[in-house]
Amino acid sequence: MTPEEFRRSAHELVDWIADYRSNIENMPVRAQVEPGDVRNALPSQAPQQGEPFASVVSDLDKIVVPGITQVQHPMHYGWFPSNASLASVLGDITCAGLGTLGISWESCPSLTEVEEVVCDWLRQLTGLSEQWEGTIHDTASTACMTALLIARERTSNFSENSGGLQSEVKPLIVYTTSEVHSSVQKAALLAGFGADNVRSIAIDAISRQMSATALQDQIRLDIENQCAPCCVIASAGTTGVTAFDPVDEIADVLEDTTIWLHVDAAMSGTAMLLPECRHLWHGVERADSVSWNPHKWMGTILDCSLFYVKDPEHLIRVMSTNPSYLRSTVDGEVTQYRDWGIPLGRRFRALKLWFHLRLDGVDAIKQRIRRDLDNALWLVNAVEAEQDWCIVAPVTLQTVCIRHQPQNMNGEALDQHTLNWVDRINQSGAAFMSPSKLDERWMVRVSIGVESTERHHVERLWRVIRTTAHECL
Ligand SMILES: Cc1ncc(COP(=O)(O)O)c(C=O)c1O
Incomplete structure (x- = not known):
């Protein structure tokens, strides 16, 4: 062509x-x-x-x-928002059109330096201090994998340079909860920790937050049992019900240890653009790494996951490779993002963030996030005002977990009813929501936040839900 x-x-x-x-x-x-x-x-x-x-x-x-499945549709309330703002689409098209190669600073200085700048813009916008430096990964799964790899190398004193995990005398332990995203378990297994060494720490039954006391007890027990505690993955906004682990309390437990603390804020990092939401990840400054996805609620088209660390030197030591063919005269003076993650060749992903922020502007993005929070609140009030309907988990942001609970219906019959009404709506194409299990019982997550979803869409959804649930009785 x-x-x-x-x-x-x-x-x-x-x-x-x-x-x-x-x-x-x-x-x-x-x-x-x-x-x-x-x-x-x-x-x-x-x-x-x-x-x-x-x-x-x-x-x-x-x-x-x-x-x-039209995730840009205003009646899409499934999974999490995967907004692809048209401003960011222009950035992605530009990335493709320029056809750059990101294998070193020299191969595309702009790719490196625009990425440095936009990562720093978003650091400031989410209230993170200057001690953080960031990069862009494809997904939160990769970011979490990276965090686990660098945690592993810190605990094992760079065993990658000798016998690796296979020569460790003590098993290295990862701590999460049952609420953590499945990508965390996957990353821990792929990073070689082994399923037996991933601890699921108890959660509070209502808030579904990790119990810092249970974490402390488990770490103590592991040390007594000649294990090496390595990494805690805290969720700032879980996938199920958007629960926030108490990052500050977890950091208290980890004080004076070398245990890595990674905060997975894949969905909820966007909320941190709003100062009024930042209390939810209070203590984040005490973590070692943080990741979140502008490609979710914020609306920078997939794939765009930010990964911040406080000690890039450590990250680079774990990840760096220096084949002679990549040598350049500026080595040592510039950022080589290939040493900040797994891939060598990188796309010019920063362009989509740069376009998005420049063309839409921060104020409009924040206004939209606040609109979504208001819409979630509206739905909470509507559900609570209706007999036989309940909100089944605390609503911290824009995900509202609901159940239609007709009197005398429970157990398997209730589960079947929940699946019946949500499947009927999903199959009709009128709206889409994700059924999900909470304490072994089905409920329905209404995840508000598509860029085009206005109040009248949420009102329409609530009408469709009520009508369909009654038709399914
Ligand atoms: C809390 C959380 N962490 C991680 C992920 C994985 O995100 P990604 O698809 O970017 O790997 C998700 C996806 O929804 C998530 O909700």
Whole structure:
């Protein structure tokens, strides 16, 4: 494709994207396909000859779009918001168009230095002190994996340079709770800790926060049993009910130890743009690393996860590689982000954050977050005012966990009823929510926060929920 052919097609594509976003509210929220439909609609072999652009766009409409669950739809309340602000889309398109290669500062100085700047902007915007330095990973899963790897190397005194974990006399222990995101368990297993060495610390039954006392007791027990406590992963905003572990109390427990404290704020980091929410991660300054995803609620298109550390030297010592072909005359003077994470080749991800912040502006983003918090509060009040409906977990931000609890219905029958009404709504395409288990009983998470979701959408959702739940009785 020549630049001129690209110009023509790209103009068409941008129009197509703008139309798609304008019309999204008219589409069903949930993908209306059965397993295999999309695959079977595509040829089983790649084309030998280039095809006209129009036929690709036509297949986008006919095959691809029906196979998308529309997370940008204002009636999407599933999982967590995965906002893709159009301002950030422009940044992502620019990233692709520039076609840069991020393998060293020299390979693209702008990639490195824009990333340094936007990470620092977001550090300031979330109230983190100057002792933090950040980078952008693809996902919170990678950020958590990185935190565990550097924690492992701190506890094992850089065993990677000798026998690795396999030569450690004492097993290294990771501490989390049952509420932590599944990516944490996965990262701990992949980082070689072993499932037997991941402790699930007791939580408070109501707030679902980690008990700092239980953590302290477990660490003491592990030390007595000749284990090496290594890392605590605290959740600032769990996936299930957006619970916040007491970071400050956990930091008290870890005071005077070398145990790493990582704070996973994947979803809720966005809330820290608002000073009035920062009490929720009080004590974060005492952690060793923090990560959060602008690609969730804040709205910088996937993939964009911020990872901050206080001691980049340690991170670099664990991650750095210096093959001779990457040598440059500025080594030692500049940031080499390949030494801040696992991949060598990196995309110019900072552009989407840079575009997003510059084009939308911080004030508008904060206003939207406050709107979502207000909408969640509205829903809480509406649910609480209705007989037979309940809020099943404290609402800290924008996730409202609800259950329809008709009198005399409980146990398996209640579970079946919950799944019936939520599945019926999801399948209808009118709205989408995620059923989830809380203490072994099904409930429904209403996760508010799509960029286009206004109060009237939440009001409509509540009408649909009540009507459908009653129809399912
Ligand atoms: C609290 C929490 N941590 C981590 C993750 C994983 O995020 P990612 O998809 O960026 O790996 C999620 C995803 O929803 C999450 O809610």
